[in-house]
Amino acid sequence: MKKNKIQKTKWKAGNMVYPIPAAMVSCGDSERANIVTVGWTGTICTNPPMTYISLRPSRFSYDLIKTSGYFVINLTTKSLVRATDFCGVKSGRDIDKFQAMDLTVIRDEDTGCPMIGESPVSIVCKTKEIRELGSHHMFIADVMNVYIDEKYLDEKGKFHLNATDLIAYSHGSYLSLGEELGSFGYSICKTNKKDIKIQKGSKSFQANKIKDESTDNHKNRNKSQQKAKKKYKAESNTKKVETLKNTFSKKTVIRQKKKN
Template sequence: MSKQIWKAGNMVYPLPAVMVSCQRPGEKANIITVAWTGTVCTNPAMLYISVRPERYSYGIIRETGEFVVNLTTEKLARATDFCGVRSGRDVDKFKEMHLTEEPSVQISAPGIAECPVNIECRVKEVLELGSHHMFLADVLQVHVDEDYMDEKGKFHLNDTGLMAYSHGEYKALGESLGTFGYSVRKKRK
């Protein structure tokens, strides 16, 4: 197998495609689609999003210090794309995409009711790294859709139809290939 050598660039794919909701006091809520996001720490629970400073949502998040990460699904693919290519300066994304604001518990920014998971976040630090600034945030609250809870109280996140972003395309996640630790698990006799 031969490989080409390319200049330095990010090729870590796939990534979650999330809709991040934010709101200034007294103004309409906004949504930005972000793929530069991920888990930072389990204890304390922390995550990050990276946003270009010229984006409309950047100023909102920088000023308020809060946002909600909303996990997206295949059913929300069009809304996810729209919220990434249209500016909240020009359009009310909740209205245009027929999305419902869901009140948060610990912050002012709303979540998106149609998303199966909403993660309330408070900015801990902003790292100005170059083209994007990273918002390092504490996770304050997590809302999960009860439709995906079983009778034992287990949340079935993988049944929600989650999607990912990979090299310019939105992708369905597909079938399970194994579970955490399956490669070293002892076989039952």
């Protein structure tokens, strides 16, 4: 055990569990749809799958969710960062956030609850209990359905979530996820540190897509080049034949003149 040479300053008590998700929670009914950005959300049980969000009662979405009993947690990406911030500072009482941010409304097949089409993952939730904790009330919910963007599925049906450019929120700032440092359980693998290879499935998925596209483009270029070569060769052969014919005809005419 190392001797304690690290100095720390005692800080005021508060929530410093960062980074956290910057989730866009959609809610409403068939007549209206709203979005509220939340940081207090996460998994609370694996089986059965359960999650939660915590909201201030003053938020416009609070009564919408309390009345309908449903909400959708939409994961956010780099391309959604502006909309994520906007939906956290603007109120649905004053503006249609879907329209303002040019977002697509998709409805859950079972509940009709609105989802954000541009989100790579949308988690449909049914409120099970509301706990009044203090400044925030916690909506404890069962996960009913999960919708994912099909373009991140590979040929084997594996979903590459880390290829979606997810973002997080930390101490007042939105951040993109950085380099993958390891996979679950890698620390106890029976290999030397030098031999440990980080499984970069999502990056490989992206690289393979780019590689496949490049390969296809290369193949198409090769086909075009081969066709052009064949065409050029055919034209060249035709010209050679015509040249030989003309030469042969000229020689024949000269010979006939000499005979005459």
